Amino acid sequence: MNYAIFCYREDHQCLGLCLEQIRSIDRAAQFYLFDDAAKPLFPAQVPAGNDISYKITYFARRGNLNGLECVRGMLGCMLDIPGDDPVIKIDADTLLMDPAEIIRSLKDRGKVAGGMQCSVPLAWAGCCYWLTRPAIKAALELLARREWPENARQEYPEDETISKILLYLYGSAGVDVLEFRGGRRLIGVRTCDPRDLAEIARLARGGVCAVHCGQMAFYHPIVERDGVTIREACARVMWWILHASGPDSKTFEKAPEG
Structure with missing residues (x-):
């Protein structure tokens, strides 16, 4: 699987543990680290390995991945990952314990994207969600052709924004928003x-x-x-x-x- 992690300097200890855990359950994992130019990892903190690609990004993240510029930048980064396989976006402070539900979502249920519901109804949590390449392309196209109000009240957090865009495009037939269920x-x-x-x-x-x-x-x-x-x-x-x-x-x- 491909794993996209949008990180910054303070993540370096969490990042190592996140990678360690994924490697233990997915020997074919390929990691794509997208660092924040505003506060990037120090060179000595950048993880090493043949399974790691590292890139510094320059789009504004507005704190914890907020804003239309950030959403577009993240989707663009994930679309640029080589190949056609789906992308799992995971946060550096998150431990992926078992990918079975992700595999069921993509392969058994044939969803184009999915995630696990957060505190916002019908939106998934940003700590871990998965996207196919057609879904990423469609989301970017919608962002380009529709009007998006921008004001102080519109924060556009990446998780809510991307999940709602994809639900708009594909509905529940194409997108998983898995309930918390305790x-x-x-x-x-x-x-x-x-x-x-x-x-x-x-x-x-x-x-x-x-x-x-x-x-x-x-x-x-x-x-x-x-x-x-x-x-x-x-x-x-x-x-x-x-x-x-x-x-x-x-x-x-x-x-x-x-």
Whole structure:
């Protein structure tokens, strides 16, 4: 599979764990890292490997991937990925645990795109979604030919915007917006309590598609205790979920530092 990751400098620890996990479940994975020119990874932070393509992008991201320019830029990047295979867009702070649901969506149900519903009804979460090349082309064409109001109230977050465009074009017959269903497909981590994380780690290995660890408002206890940045705390949570061995908070000491 092809994996598109739109990253920036603070992602570097999360990014390594994200790649490590995908490699463990998809030996044919090809990674396409699209870095932010406004704050790119340092050269020493860019992951190495024959399975990695790295490119710096210059479109405005308006924080966490917002705005029409950002949406167009992201779709263009994904369309430029070599070949015709679908593209899985995944965030650096997300762990892909089991791609079976993605494969069912694309192959068994014949969808042109899909994702897992977020807090916005009929829109998918930006942490992990999948697109075929025809869907990407169609979305770009619609963006080019229709009127799109731009004002202070129109933020156009990439996940909501892309999913709604594709639902407009293909309807539910062509696009999956998989229901949350109590975390059976997607787990959003909202804790840094080691006992809770150990349980999440157990659940994550039971057929869950992905675990999103980017809800950083819940990680301030790690920041205050260990003097790390909020994204470093996020990486520690990701590490814990991948390596949890029990509800012992001292295990956090083994998480990557620096």
